Amino acid sequence: SAVISQKPSRDICQRGTSLTIQCQVDSQVTMMFWYRQQPGQSLTLIATANQGSEATYESGFVIDKFPISRPNLTFSTLTVSNMSPEDSSIYLCSVVTDPNTEAFFGQGTRLTVV
């Protein structure tokens, strides 16, 4: 299992600004995943963050908009850049500790852009 601390839990931001979300895991993990959950929707994968290399982004998501850092095996950040109201969502980090087992999630960051 894994315990994931994600912060901030929520924020209200002005359009045009950026927010960095932090995710700390209580054990070393190879991959960390960032998801977005728009209001009333399910989870959409933004990118996979591998320690020591650039993140791999899913279709529709780009590094300039969602830069990711992965400085070590227990920590990652996701930045939402140049925010617009359409970026209002819940952002979740997730890890898998053992191959082919379930994914664990942080508490989520509820972002509102005004």
Next chain:
Amino acid sequence: GQNIDQPTEMTATEGAIVQINCTYQTSGFNGLFWYQQHAGEAPTFLSYNVLDGLEEKGRFSSFLSRSKGYSYLLLKELQMKDSASYLCAVRSHSGNTPLVFGKGTRLSVIA
């Protein structure tokens, strides 16, 4: 491509049994997962199927048919606290790979 379908909403009565279906078409298959998500909270893991058949865990059971690309989650003896969204997710490839989620089924349990 990846496609995971489940009903958008369901309503059931306290004490009853409800079955939430999920069909999937994915580029590969290495397990199907069910998660529960209460409003404003992160998803929590419920069950995992990788082989055909039924997995039972207390009031919750999950079934998988790989040949049909089909799974269901069965909730027995429904309680009001079971009102939540239930997410079906598939892992397409082996290893520490991400899950692909369906849109979720919002279950309302009524008295």
